[in-house]
Amino acid sequence: MIKVSLACLGLLLVLFPVYSMAAEGALFDQGPLYAQLEQQTNERIEYDSVPSPRAWRQVHKYAGYTTAALTVITAVSSSQESLHEAAAFATAAAALTTVVSGAVEYGDRLDLSAGLLEENNRHILVGTLGALLMVTAVAIADDGEEGSHSTLGIAGGALMGVALIDIKW
Secondary structure, three states: HHHHHHHHHHHHHHHHHHHHHHHHOOOOOHHHHHHHHHHOOOOOOOOOOOOOOOOOHHHHHHHHHHHHHHHHHHHHHOOOHHHHHHHHHHHHHHHHHHHHHHHHHHHHHHHHOOOOOOOOHHHHHHHHHHHHHHHHHHHHHHHOOOOHHHHHHHHHHHHHHHHHHHHOO
């Protein structure tokens, strides 16, 4: 479990500069673009301020896609033990990063009074359960229980995939 924690920390250290730049508006600031357009047309352009997307939204989105890609790599590399192990730790870290960034950005959307099958509830609950199953599979495999972790890993990857498909459709 220490390896998963270290992988999560590493992933967050990589994603933190992206978050910081986005929070300062450096990634999404449209002001210079509008100033350039005004200068080219020699007239004042009336526009509404463009709201910059929240950085955690981007972190959540790309961490989710990264988790999906790493899940595939983990699944197909089962015959190559060292690659499979490294991919599994990275997948668990990406899954936890996806859940944490989703909780920070979209935590207010979980409303169980609307029912479990409401769109946001489905995505949140299925994705979180999938991430927990994948982390559990990695923890079990890391403890030496090689044969018993695959079902949990497959189920977790499938649930995270369902969460990804659910929010896109």
